[in-house]
Amino acid sequence: MRATMIYGAGDVRVEDVSHPTLIHATDAIVRIVRACVCGSDLHGYNARTAADPAKAMGHEFIGIVEEIGSDVHKIKVGDFVIAPFAYADNTCEFCREGLQTSCIHGGFWGNGDVGGGQAEAVRSPFADGTLVVVPGPVDPELYPSFLALTDVYGTGYHAALKAQVSAATTVTVIGDGAVGLMAVLSAKRLGAERIILMGRHQVRTDLGITFGATDVVAERGEEGIARVLELTNGAGTHTVLEAVGYRDAYDMAVGVVRAGGVISRVGVPQYDDAPVGRGSLFGRNITLTGGPAPVRSYIEHLLPDVLSGVVNPGLVFDQTVSLENVADGYRAMADRTALKVIVQP
Amino acid sequence: MRATMIYGAGDVRVEDVSHPTLIHATDAIVRIVRACVCGSDLHGYNARTAADPAKAMGHEFIGIVEEIGSDVHKIKVGDFVIAPFAYADNTCEFCREGLQTSCIHGGFWGNGDVGGGQAEAVRSPFADGTLVVVPGPVDPELYPSFLALTDVYGTGYHAALKAQVSAATTVTVIGDGAVGLMAVLSAKRLGAERIILMGRHQVRTDLGITFGATDVVAERGEEGIARVLELTNGAGTHTVLEAVGYRDAYDMAVGVVRAGGVISRVGVPQYDDAPVGRGSLFGRNITLTGGPAPVRSYIEHLLPDVLSGVVNPGLVFDQTVSLENVADGYRAMADRTALKVIVQP
Numbered sequence: 001m002r003a004t005m006i007y008g009a010g011d012v013r014v015e016d017v018s019h020p021t022l023i024h025a026t027d028a029i030v031r032i033v034r035a036c037v038c039g040s041d042l043h044g045y046n047a048r049t050a051a052d053p054a055k056a057m058g059h060e061f062i063g064i065v066e067e068i069g070s071d072v073h074k075i076k077v078g079d080f081v082i083a084p085f086a087y088a089d090n091t092c093e094f095c096r097e098g099l100q101t102s103c104i105h106g107g108f109w110g111n112g113d114v115g116g117g118q119a120e121a122v123r124s125p126f127a128d129g130t131l132v133v134v135p136g137p138v139d140p141e142l143y144p145s146f147l148a149l150t151d152v153y154g155t156g157y158h159a160a161l162k163a164q165v166s167a168a169t170t171v172t173v174i175g176d177g178a179v180g181l182m183a184v185l186s187a188k189r190l191g192a193e194r195i196i197l198m199g200r201h202q203v204r205t206d207l208g209i210t211f212g213a214t215d216v217v218a219e220r221g222e223e224g225i226a227r228v229l230e231l232t233n234g235a236g237t238h239t240v241l242e243a244v245g246y247r248d249a250y251d252m253a254v255g256v257v258r259a260g261g262v263i264s265r266v267g268v269p270q271y272d273d274a275p276v277g278r279g280s281l282f283g284r285n286i287t288l289t290g291g292p293a294p295v296r297s298y299i300e301h302l303l304p305d306v307l308s309g310v311v312n313p314g315l316v317f318d319q320t321v322s323l324e325n326v327a328d329g330y331r332a333m334a335d336r337t338a339l340k341v342i343v344q345p
Numbered sequence: 346m347r348a349t350m351i352y353g354a355g356d357v358r359v360e361d362v363s364h365p366t367l368i369h370a371t372d373a374i375v376r377i378v379r380a381c382v383c384g385s386d387l388h389g390y391n392a393r394t395a396a397d398p399a400k401a402m403g404h405e406f407i408g409i410v411e412e413i414g415s416d417v418h419k420i421k422v423g424d425f426v427i428a429p430f431a432y433a434d435n436t437c438e439f440c441r442e443g444l445q446t447s448c449i450h451g452g453f454w455g456n457g458d459v460g461g462g463q464a465e466a467v468r469s470p471f472a473d474g475t476l477v478v479v480p481g482p483v484d485p486e487l488y489p490s491f492l493a494l495t496d497v498y499g500t501g502y503h504a505a506l507k508a509q510v511s512a513a514t515t516v517t518v519i520g521d522g523a524v525g526l527m528a529v530l531s532a533k534r535l536g537a538e539r540i541i542l543m544g545r546h547q548v549r550t551d552l553g554i555t556f557g558a559t560d561v562v563a564e565r566g567e568e569g570i571a572r573v574l575e576l577t578n579g580a581g582t583h584t585v586l587e588a589v590g591y592r593d594a595y596d597m598a599v600g601v602v603r604a605g606g607v608i609s610r611v612g613v614p615q616y617d618d619a620p621v622g623r624g625s626l627f628g629r630n631i632t633l634t635g636g637p638a639p640v641r642s643y644i645e646h647l648l649p650d651v652l653s654g655v656v657n658p659g660l661v662f663d664q665t666v667s668l669e670n671v672a673d674g675y676r677a678m679a680d681r682t683a684l685k686v687i688v689q690p
Binding site for chain 2 (some may be wrong): 098282283
């Protein structure tokens, strides 16, 4: 079958690899119906060197179950499934606490002997724990929203949930990428009435307004901070959902968060150390939270309103490429000519 | 009257100063009945230079109202009052959210034209907002517990509350000083059944056991982390209450916190930058919270069980000095021959 591999920076190739086979009794083989390219895929795309080992790509996909192991009981052949970006047994002590991204036996697609989702098929470990079945019949119009549930929607929701967004909290969302826009949608769904979106790509911030943003701040750095403070009587917002991952986004978050407020990060930090002392977090009782979203926890909760059409997170996709042309999708996202790209095997 | 001033490191003096007078209509003059020396007083005691301007000391005190301004309506002359370590109007938007340490008009004792509490009397700004009346008659046996309510008990409680300690959470408390011990007591009161106290002064950790600690870990650094992980099947505890403020305590907190858990800091950080990236906080969804405790919010809530004798936070005091001998109190705490010292004017 055909599958996406990355080599050095910018070097994405579609190659012939063996069709996956069952290894463990709890596995399933999933034929990929659609996959997509993630903002986090671009970290490697931008920064890898030729010395890095080749890696299978893709951690966001939906598909149809082709084959199951002898110890798979909930998932059936023929099921249409949504895969969260991390696989998990969904039974360990962390999974039971709703933190499937810390599953003792879990992991991430495209590592070790587990393939990636930008391919024709993939072996899913812990099929019963990992995969969520979409009750049929399945409307192809909803594929983009199902893809959003594999990662970006659950990730934006995680940001808002960890920040304890409610009708009582004002919100700043930093970043107008797909995750930032999903954070806007999630904040709106959790009742927020004031959502300031920091982003400078008007097509994206316009979509943010569709999702519920009430204000858009295009400025960045000190100017961006000043603008948010101006919009909030100098106090900042109760919650800041940081969907970028760079250090300047952290600094902006510290600058716009209200005393007693929460910075919730879901952009994977591209830095290690940052200010946490008296002048940044401690003195004003700022809470810093977030991390890799346990999307598996959220899919079942968020799916009904997707199925009924109450929300349309799939709007974040603005381009589709064939699997053979997946490299074009990476390039479009890296060049920001696409917001988020669907890959069709 | 006599009041405590600090000059250079280790240079604490009791001096003649003017008796405080009302300045604003919302002020009260409080005659100090007891004050105490705080662990945070020692930061200046250890680190000041002779070039630093002299500063009035003491932010923990109880006393009797001597005089009130024309716009003071709740507090009456003769009231026995507990003062939180920060004064606040208790009406601004932050105070209404329970964050009196970020009061727009508030501040800290011993700054500007507001004196310190290690003195014979002090002027309290915003008397109605700041001071909490103890319903009389007042039992002198309870003075130590009232003093604990001015800072260390509320601070330990803040750590536990911000960490969302409950019967469902395991707890590590880092630090066996007065605040750490009050964090133990608070965690116990919030229902925690497993409380690991990290500290190496047996008199103090014994008191910690009295307050509810179930395990004591005397080791520090990597050894301390290993010991806590050993006690928790390798997972760490859901919550970590950090009551020290040094960078190595932060690193220990990161080492012993469970994935998905909370580090709650109430020791004033003596550092600015610390690891917050993928390998420390983000990757395991660790929440970092805490800050200066809005003790004013907590005194009324915690007072009834002090009055009824259900809890005795005053046990953290193990020495009393006269105001004239306050320097001995600082020295005893700096030398760790005293856990916490009462000052009697």
